[in-house]
Amino acid sequence: MGNWPEEGLHTRVCTNAPIVILRIERGEGKRKIGGGKKVKFIRRGTILLLSVLILPALLYAQEKFQEQTIDEIVVESERLVKEQGKVTIRSEGLPAEVNIITRDDLEHTPYTGDYLDMLRNVPGVNIAKYTGGNYGDGISMRGFTGGAHGANTAFFVDGMPMNVMAYVHGMQDIAWLVPEMIERIEVIKGPFSALYGDFGLGGVINIITKKSESGPTVGLYGGTWGTGQGIGVFSDPSYKVTPFLVWEGYTRQGYRDNNDFERGQFFNKFTTPLGEGYLSLRAHYVARTWGDPGYISINKIKTGLISRTSAVSPYDRGDSEMADVVLNYSPKDDEQGFYGTLYYAYYGIDTGRTWDGYTQSRKDSFSNYWGWKLFYNYQPFDNLSVIVGDDLRYDQINAKEWDTIAYYNYLNTTRNQEFHYFSTGIFSQVQYKPFSFLKLLGGLRFDQFQIEVNNKLVPQNSGNCSPNLWSPKFGLVLTPYKDINIFANKGRGFRSPSEDELSPSTPAQNANYTMGLPKLDTWDVGFNALFLKRLYVAFDYYNTLYQGEPWQDPITLTYYNLGTSKRTGLEIETKIFLTKELSLYGSYSHVRARLKNPPTPDACYVPYIPADMGIIGLQFRKPWDQNNQQLSLDFYYRLLGRSPANSTATLIGSKFEQYSSRLAYRYKNWTASVDVTLTPRHYSSEIYVDVGSLYYPPLPFLEVLGGLKYRFN
Numbered sequence: 157m158g159n160w161p162e163e164g165l166h167t168r169v170c171t172n173a174p175i176v177i178l179r180i181e182r183g184e185g186k187r188k189i190g191g192g193k194k195v196k197f198i199r200r201g202t203i204l205l206l207s208v209l210i211l212p213a214l215l216y217a218q219e220k221f222q223e224q225t226i227d228e229i230v231v232e233s234e235r236l237v238k239e240q241g242k243v244t245i246r247s248e249g250l251p252a253e254v255n256i257i258t259r260d261d262l263e264h265t266p267y268t269g270d271y272l273d274m275l276r277n278v279p280g281v282n283i284a285k286y287t288g289g290n291y292g293d294g295i296s297m298r299g300f301t302g303g304a305h306g307a308n309t310a311f312f313v314d315g316m317p318m319n320v321m322a323y324v325h326g327m328q329d330i331a332w333l334v335p336e337m338i339e340r341i342e343v344i345k346g347p348f349s350a351l352y353g354d355f356g357l358g359g360v361i362n363i364i365t366k367k368s369e370s371g372p373t374v375g376l377y378g379g380t381w382g383t384g385q386g387i388g389v390f391s392d393p394s395y396k397v398t399p400f401l402v403w404e405g406y407t408r409q410g411y412r413d414n415n416d417f418e419r420g421q422f423f424n425k426f427t428t429p430l431g432e433g434y435l436s437l438r439a440h441y442v443a444r445t446w447g448d449p450g451y452i453s454i455n456k457i458k459t460g461l462i463s464r465t466s467a468v469s470p471y472d473r474g475d476s477e478m479a480d481v482v483l484n485y486s487p488k489d490d491e492q493g494f495y496g497t498l499y500y501a502y503y504g505i506d507t508g509r510t511w512d513g514y515t516q517s518r519k520d521s522f523s524n525y526w527g528w529k530l531f532y533n534y535q536p537f538d539n540l541s542v543i544v545g546d547d548l549r550y551d552q553i554n555a556k557e558w559d560t561i562a563y564y565n566y567l568n569t570t571r572n573q574e575f576h577y578f579s580t581g582i583f584s585q586v587q588y589k590p591f592s593f594l595k596l597l598g599g600l601r602f603d604q605f606q607i608e609v610n611n612k613l614v615p616q617n618s619g620n621c622s623p624n625l626w627s628p629k630f631g632l633v634l635t636p637y638k639d640i641n642i643f644a645n646k647g648r649g650f651r652s653p654s655e656d657e658l659s660p661s662t663p664a665q666n667a668n669y670t671m672g673l674p675k676l677d678t679w680d681v682g683f684n685a686l687f688l689k690r691l692y693v694a695f696d697y698y699n700t701l702y703q704g705e706p707w708q709d710p711i712t713l714t715y716y717n718l719g720t721s722k723r724t725g726l727e728i729e730t731k732i733f734l735t736k737e738l739s740l741y742g743s744y745s746h747v748r749a750r751l752k753n754p755p756t757p758d759a760c761y762v763p764y765i766p767a768d769m770g771i772i773g774l775q776f777r778k779p780w781d782q783n784n785q786q787l788s789l790d791f792y793y794r795l796l797g798r799s800p801a802n803s804t805a806t807l808i809g810s811k812f813e814q815y816s817s818r819l820a821y822r823y824k825n826w827t828a829s830v831d832v833t834l835t836p837r838h839y840s841s842e843i844y845v846d847v848g849s850l851y852y853p854p855l856p857f858l859e860v861l862g863g864l865k866y867r868f869n
Contacts, residue, residue, distance in 0.1 A: 241635035245491045251631030251643040252348040253696040257341040266816035268861040279743035284843035287853040289446030292327040297358035299723035299747035301764040310356035313363045315497030321551045322521030325654030332442040339366045347649025350585040350599030357649045367427045368393045377863030382409025400425040411856035414447035414467035438482040448472040451851040464854040471562040474507030492535040500526040508563045518560040523553040539589035551577040571661040572612040599629035609659040617659040621669040639686040646679040674704025694729040720752045744770040759803040768797030791817040802846040809844035825867045833859040
């Protein structure tokens, strides 16, 4: 919801709740994914979760409950459940599964310089690390693939949409974010908030940056594979116009050949009281350049033809830049009032990639987009909230592609489009609490698009369309006992059609301006509960029907419509507060994604989606010396199940494992930290593609980042 209510409302909501899985299947052959084995996977994983984590923790909690003061544990644990049954504009109040990552979480989350580290241990969030520069990687939820660069999940930073229409339609680019910038990250599972529209199929990731820090900081970091980072933060809340400036430089040689990366950016935000609220102005610029090692064949590595560090071509590379200005306004002391976001952004990206056996393809895209989100929250009573608002966005894009040699030698043009997207959405959302144990939520959006494509390569496919859609949302929260919430909901999400779906760049494919807006209808049921102020448990089951399942050819980036698909899934989370200093957490998620009417009987799988995901982890904090010193340790283990690389599941990627940890020691104003990521499997990755055989981007076995930060008084 943009740069909205923060002051006076901080709640450090727990986020990082991951898994425990008992059974690990062996073998990496061409084997279809059996439903019966998945049931055993879930059942045994759940049993182990209960027996290994929950039961011993309950016994320990009962034994120690009377022996020690647990005030700090109560504060830490109560933040998990108290918002959902309350009438509030905050995302935690939705009748849905929501995870919040706070600034404190980010400060302790293992981080080796990749922005994806900030989201990897969120339950049910599927991360796909692509090759090349860290831009537009796959981040998705609820059984959607990140193969379209996040086009099935809506992303916002301070209210500005980050799904850009350049290069790949709906590609998200939040890769410039560093933990020092962020106040909180809201991960909303499913399309259950009327405040968000386009691309919100699997859900919404809403990022709010900080208004200020207590003082300036400077940090220097270095690590494996030639990694270096310098970052400075300047902020002084004593100023009437509070500055918050983050300037950063980052470089990395990379694990593979032709894997270098450089980034420089200036993030400048100023906040001042104005009337009954706060006004913030943000101006940001980032530039990046990188080498792209590409996807390589697993079979060729196993037979010794190439190594894991090989690059497809030394001439594959790219660069991008983004400049944006964002103006935010929000109320000061309570949630009632006017909220507004105005934004403008320029985004340009040039990139060239070679697929094994194919000619290099270069893609250049440039876009300008601007818009707003404006709404008013009316709360005449504590048990009633009425939101009415509008959002608007206009995009102007030029996109070209060529077959090239060594990046700069052009052979022939394969795409030349100029297109315009104009959209406006009117929305309303009402929360009402008729009884102390019951909250109702209803929402409705109407979105209208005006789309025009000028296809200069295939003029007969030029045209325009005006699709629109109503999106209803309904939900309720039951709170039968303190610290127990039961919720249910039903909602609709959608995405805008891509310019390539509407206007293909090959004469063999006809234009399709009547396709409308691909939509998803879904419902959830779930609960979350806190027992003895020490044990948090959450469960959610969802069912979705998606009309307009796309598949994107990884080589040509051409879209194909696979028809209607169905996804069913569940998520289980738990967190145990063993002592004031130590807590354990775990989560497990499972999804079944299938095409309802596949083109051929065996082509029923939605590619790139791991059926099972999970994490287990621990958090340790030990302050002493009147809080002048603190030792902290954060660790988690993440496992992704096998995923089909095509719709027939004749090629299946193996399981993916990763261990991440962060050890930090603070002495007064100094903080020293060491972050370590271990990826032990040589032939596994977070993403696989079918290029006749299984291809993937190998990840390094070990990544280490050490650093020192100083905070000025």
